[in-house]
Amino acid sequence: MPKMKTKSSCKKRFKVTAKGRVVAAQAGKRHGMIKRTNKFIRDARGTTTLSKADEGIVKPMMPYSR
Numbered sequence: 001m002p003k004m005k006t007k008s009s010c011k012k013r014f015k016v017t018a019k020g021r022v023v024a025a026q027a028g029k030r031h032g033m034i035k036r037t038n039k040f041i042r043d044a045r046g047t048t049t050l051s052k053a054d055e056g057i058v059k060p061m062m063p064y065s066r
Contacts, residue, residue, distance in 0.1 A: 004026050007061035014050075014058055016065040022050040 015023045026044040033041060050058065059066075 005062040006064060010058055010061045014062065016059075016062065017049070022055045023047050024050055025059065 003038065013024060017023055024047060028036075029041075030043050032059055
């Protein structure tokens with residue numbers, strides 16, 4: 001049986017925690033920050049865990065990260 005491939009895009013963007021949740025960078029911070037509120041910018045700092053629905057999409061693309 002050949003090795004399964006990990007999607008390169010997922011390898012670069014996501015990390016799986018010890019409990020199996022998927023961690024990703026916050027969205028919406030690339031450009032247009034002038035029109036964002038200070039509260040949004042503060043809250044979007046660092047990383048966040050994906051929702052269960054999004055985890056279901058990402059996890060099959062990362063077979064060895066469990």
